[in-house]
Amino acid sequence: MNKGQIDKIIGRVSKPVRYMGNEYNMVEKNPASVQIRFAFAFPDVYEIGMSHLGMKILYHLLNEREDTYCERVFAPWPDMEARMREADLPLFALETRDPVSEFDFVGFTLQYELSYTNVLNMLDLARIPLLARDRTLDDPFVIAGGPCAYNCEPLADFLDLVALGEGEELIEDLLDAYREWKADGGDRDAFLLKAAQIPGIYVPKFYDVEYMDNGQVKAVKPNRAGIPDRVQKRVVKDLDRVYFPDKIIVPFMDIVHDRIMLEIFRGCTKGCRFCQAGMIYRPVRERSLETLLDLADKLIKNTGYEEMSLSSLSTGDYSRLEDLVRDLMARHSSERVSLSLPSLRLDSFAKEYIEQVQRVKKTGLTFAPEAGTQRLRDVINKGITREDLRRSLTDAFGSGWSNVKLYFMIGLPTETDEDLKGIADLANMAIDCYYGIEKDKREKGLKITVSTSSFVPKPFTPFQWEPQDTIDRLREKQHMLQKLLKLKHVEYNWHDPETSFLEAVLARGDRRIGQVLFTAWQNGARFDSWAEYFSLDRWIDAFAGCGLDPAFYAHRKRSRDEVLPWDHIDTGVTKAFLWNEYMKALNEETTPDCRLGCTGCGVRRLGEGLC
Amino acid sequence: MRVLLEYMIGGRVRFISHLDFMRAMQRTIRRAGIPIAYSEGFNPHPRLSFGLPLPVGVTSSAEYMDIILDGPMDTEEVRLRLNTHLPKGIVVTAAAEISPSAPSLMSLIRRADYRIILDTALPGLDSGIQLFLQQVEIPYDKPGKKGTSRINLRDSVFSLEPGEDATKEFLVSLKAGDSGSVKPEIIAGKVLEFTGAEGTVDTGLSIHRTGLYMYKGGQWVTPMMLKEG
Numbered sequence: 001m002n003k004g005q006i007d008k009i010i011g012r013v014s015k016p017v018r019y020m021g022n023e024y025n026m027v028e029k030n031p032a033s034v035q036i037r038f039a040f041a042f043p044d045v046y047e048i049g050m051s052h053l054g055m056k057i058l059y060h061l062l063n064e065r066e067d068t069y070c071e072r073v074f075a076p077w078p079d080m081e082a083r084m085r086e087a088d089l090p091l092f093a094l095e096t097r098d099p100v101s102e103f104d105f106v107g108f109t110l111q112y113e114l115s116y117t118n119v120l121n122m123l124d125l126a127r128i129p130l131l132a133r134d135r136t137l138d139d140p141f142v143i144a145g146g147p148c149a150y151n152c153e154p155l156a157d158f159l160d161l162v163a164l165g166e167g168e169e170l171i172e173d174l175l176d177a178y179r180e181w182k183a184d185g186g187d188r189d190a191f192l193l194k195a196a197q198i199p200g201i202y203v204p205k206f207y208d209v210e211y212m213d214n215g216q217v218k219a220v221k222p223n224r225a226g227i228p229d230r231v232q233k234r235v236v237k238d239l240d241r242v243y244f245p246d247k248i249i250v251p252f253m254d255i256v257h258d259r260i261m262l263e264i265f266r267g268c269t270k271g272c273r274f275c276q277a278g279m280i281y282r283p284v285r286e287r288s289l290e291t292l293l294d295l296a297d298k299l300i301k302n303t304g305y306e307e308m309s310l311s312s313l314s315t316g317d318y319s320r321l322e323d324l325v326r327d328l329m330a331r332h333s334s335e336r337v338s339l340s341l342p343s344l345r346l347d348s349f350a351k352e353y354i355e356q357v358q359r360v361k362k363t364g365l366t367f368a369p370e371a372g373t374q375r376l377r378d379v380i381n382k383g384i385t386r387e388d389l390r391r392s393l394t395d396a397f398g399s400g401w402s403n404v405k406l407y408f409m410i411g412l413p414t415e416t417d418e419d420l421k422g423i424a425d426l427a428n429m430a431i432d433c434y435y436g437i438e439k440d441k442r443e444k445g446l447k448i449t450v451s452t453s454s455f456v457p458k459p460f461t462p463f464q465w466e467p468q469d470t471i472d473r474l475r476e477k478q479h480m481l482q483k484l485l486k487l488k489h490v491e492y493n494w495h496d497p498e499t500s501f502l503e504a505v506l507a508r509g510d511r512r513i514g515q516v517l518f519t520a521w522q523n524g525a526r527f528d529s530w531a532e533y534f535s536l537d538r539w540i541d542a543f544a545g546c547g548l549d550p551a552f553y554a555h556r557k558r559s560r561d562e563v564l565p566w567d568h569i570d571t572g573v574t575k576a577f578l579w580n581e582y583m584k585a586l587n588e589e590t591t592p593d594c595r596l597g598c599t600g601c602g603v604r605r606l607g608e609g610l611c
Numbered sequence: 612m613r614v615l616l617e618y619m620i621g622g623r624v625r626f627i628s629h630l631d632f633m634r635a636m637q638r639t640i641r642r643a644g645i646p647i648a649y650s651e652g653f654n655p656h657p658r659l660s661f662g663l664p665l666p667v668g669v670t671s672s673a674e675y676m677d678i679i680l681d682g683p684m685d686t687e688e689v690r691l692r693l694n695t696h697l698p699k700g701i702v703v704t705a706a707a708e709i710s711p712s713a714p715s716l717m718s719l720i721r722r723a724d725y726r727i728i729l730d731t732a733l734p735g736l737d738s739g740i741q742l743f744l745q746q747v748e749i750p751y752d753k754p755g756k757k758g759t760s761r762i763n764l765r766d767s768v769f770s771l772e773p774g775e776d777a778t779k780e781f782l783v784s785l786k787a788g789d790s791g792s793v794k795p796e797i798i799a800g801k802v803l804e805f806t807g808a809e810g811t812v813d814t815g816l817s818i819h820r821t822g823l824y825m826y827k828g829g830q831w832v833t834p835m836m837l838k839e840g
Contacts, residue, residue: 016626304638
C-alpha cells in the first residue's frame with residue numbers, strides 16, 4: 001500500500017482531522033525497534049473514542065514499555081469507509097499509518113453494546129478474519145476489554161481473548177506472556193492457553209455452551225484441562241501506585257470531552273440497582289489528594305488544557321472533595337483553568353462547591369433523580385429524597401443558575417403511572433424552587449430540561465432477571481410524559497426506545513447472538529448508536545434469518561435457578577447478593593451505602609484490604 | 612504588548628480546520644507559558660487574532676496571527692517558546708512587536724498567493740491557463756450564508772501563470788479579505804475545465820499558500836512590515 005494515498009483519500013472526506021494523527025503528545029516510536037505492536041481500537045468515531053479515559057491511560061501505559069508501540073485506530077465514518085473500500089485501503093493506525101493487520105494485538109474497548117457491529121466492520125476493513133477460529137499465525141490476536149466485556153458472549157466467536165476488569169496490571173502480564181510465547185514458538189492455541197492462566201483473561205473458545213430445548217443456557221464449561229471454571233476480574237489495589245499518565249494527547253478536533261479528566265476514584269458504594277457500573281467496578285478505591293494535585297499540575301502543564309473535570313462514578317462521594325476542589329482552584333484558577341464536576345449527585349451537593357466552580361466559569365448543572373416517586377427510588381435504591389432535590393435546586397437557582405437538567409429512567413421495574421406523574425411533579429417543584437428565590441437574586445431565563453432514557457436491564461445487576469418494557473409500552477409512557485410536561489419553562493427529551501431494545505438484547509445476549517451480529521453487519525449495520533444509521537428493521541430481519549427471537553432476550557423474566565449466559569464470569573459481586581438485592585427491590589426495601597457498613601456483596605473476595 | 616507572528620503549516624497538520632488551529636494555538640500558548648492577555652467580561656477569552664483562515668487541506672509557508680501579552684516578553688523568546696510547544700507541522704518563523712493601534716490583520720490582508728500542483732501531469736495545462744486569462748467574465752455562484760451570490764471569477768484573480776513544471780504546476784494570486792475572494796480550489800477547478808480535460812482529471816491536487824500580502828505605500832508587502840521601528 002502506498003501511504004501517500006492516505007492523504008489523498010482523507011483530503012476528500014468530511015473531517016479529515018479524524019484520520020490525521022499528529023496531535024500534541026502523540027507517541028512516536030520506530031516500529032522496527034519494538035517487539036510488540038498493539039493497536040488500541042475504539043469501535044466508534046474519533047471524537048467519541050478520544051474522549052474515553054481508559055484509552056488515554058492504556059495508550060500511554062503501553063507506550064511506557066520499551067518493547068511495545070501502542071497506536072490508535074477508530075471506526076472510519078461511513079464516507080471514509082466508502083473511500084477506503086473503493087481505494088482498497090486497509091484499516092490503518094493513526095500513528096504510523098501501517099495496516100493494523102500487521103500488528104501483534106488489536107485491542108477493542110467495549111463501552112456500549114451498540115458499537116459491536118463496528119467491531120466487525122473494523123476487523124473486516126483491517127482484513128483480519130472475522131471469526132477467531134479462522135485466524136492464523138499471520139493475524140493479530142484480537143482482544144476486548146471494557147464494561148461490555150463482562151458479558152461479551154455475543155462477540156465470543158470474533159474474539160481471541162477478553163480482558164476482565166482493570167487493565168493496567170493485566171495487560172502487562174499479557175504482553176510478558178506474549179513475549180515468552182514468541183520466544184518459545186508455538187501455535188496460536190499455545191499462546192491462548194498460556195494467556196488463560198493469567199487472572200482476568202477469558203478465552204471464549206476454551207468454553208463450550210450447552211443449551212436446553214427452551215433456548216436457555218444449560219451450562220458453560222471449560223473444554224480442556226487447565227482452564228478455570230470461572231474467570232475472575234482483575235482489580236488494581238492501590239490507585240496511588242498504579243500508572244496514570246501525566247501527559248495525554250491533545251486533539252486538534254473538538255472532541256466530546258475535550259478536557260483533562262482527573263480520575264479521583266474507582267467503584268461506587270451507593271448500590272443503585274439498575275447501575276451496572278456501580279456493581280462491576282467495585283470496590284471503591286480513592287486516589288489521595290496529594291497524588292491528584294500532583295497529577296493535575298503536570299497534566300495542565302503538559303497539555304495546555306483550559307478545562308479539567310473530576311472523573312468517577314460519584315464525585316460527590318470523594319472523601320476529601322472540598323479540599324480537592326479548593327486546592328485545585330487555588331492552584332490553577334489564576335491560569336484560568338476551569339473545573340467541571342460531572343456526575344455530581346445531589347445528595348452530596350454543597351453550595352460551596354457550586355460557588356467554587358462558578359469562580360472561573362459557569363458550567364451546566366445536571367441532576368439525576370432517576371425516578372419520579374420515593375417508592376420507585378427505593379426500588380432502584382437511589383437514595384435521594386424529594387427534599388434533597390428541593391434543597392439542591394434552590395441552592396443552584398440561588399447561586400445564579402437558571403438552566404438545569406433532570407434525568408430520569410422510564411420502564412423501571414414495578415413502575416406505574418403514579419411514578420410517571422412523579423416526574424412531572426418534580427419538574428413543577430423545580431419551577432417553584434426557582435420562583436422561591438427573590439426576583440433580583442435569581443438569573444433570568446428559567447429552563448428545565450427533563451430527559452428520560454429507557455431502562456435497559458444489564459447483566460451483573462440486581463435487575464438482570466427482569467424483562468424490559470416493550471417498545472410500544474415505552475412509547476405510551478413517553479406520550480404520557482409529553483402531555484404531563486407541557487409546562488412553561490420545561491423542555492422534555494426522550495430516548496428512542498428502538499435502540500434501547502437492541503441494547504437490551506445485546507447486553508444479555510448469549511453466543512448465538514454472534515450470528516445475528518454477523519448477519520446485521522453484512523446487511524449494512526454499523527454505527528448503531530447513531531440515529532442516522534440505525535435501522536431496527538435490519539435487526540429484526542437478522543434475528544428472523546438466524547431463527548432467534550429478540551423478545552426472548554429483552555422481554556423475558558428469568559428465574560432464580562436459570563443459568564445465565566455470563567455466569568462463568570466473576571465480577572466479585574455474587575449472584576446471591578444480586579438476587580437478594582432484587583428481592584429487596586421488589587419489596588421496596590433500600591440497602592444503605594456500603595461505606596456505612598459492609599453489605600456483603602462479595603467483592604472482598606478479590607483481595608485483602610481492598611475495602 | 613502586541614506581537615505579530617509569522618508561521619508555516621505543513622505536513623499532515625494541513626487537515627485541521629481554522630477552529631482546530633485556534634484551539635491548538637491557545638493551548639500551545641498556555642503550555643509555553645506566554646503571558647497572553649484575556650478579554651474582560653463574563654467569559655474571558657485569550658486575545659489572539661488571525662489573518663486569513665487557511666482552507667482545510669492547504670499547506671502554507673506564511674500565515675499570520677497576532678497576540679496581546681499582559682506583560683513584556685522578548686519577541687524572540689516568544690517565538691522559541693512557541694516552537695518548543697507547538698504540534699509537529701506548525702513552525703513560527705518570525706515574531707515582531709507591532710503597534711497596539713495597528714488595524715487588524717483580517718482587515719489588512721488583501722491578497723493571497725498559491726502554488727497549485729497536480730498529482731499527474733496534464734499537457735494542456737498551459738493552454739487552460741491562457742484561456743482562463745483571456746476571459747472577461749467567468750461567472751461563479753459563490754456559496755454564502757444566505758444562499759449563493761453570482762461573482763466574476765476573473766475579477767478575483769490578480770495573476771495566473773504556469774509554475775516550474777508547466778504541465779503540473781501553476782501559480783495564482785487571488786483577491787483576499789473581501790466579498791470577491793474565492794477559494795483556490797475553485798480557480799484550480801476552472802483552470803482544469805479550460806484545459807478541456809474536465810472529468811478525466813479527478814487526479815487531485817495539492818495547494819500551497821506561498822504568501823499573504825497587504826497593500827501599503829503603493830506596493831504589496833507582507834504583514835511583517837507592520838513591525839515597529
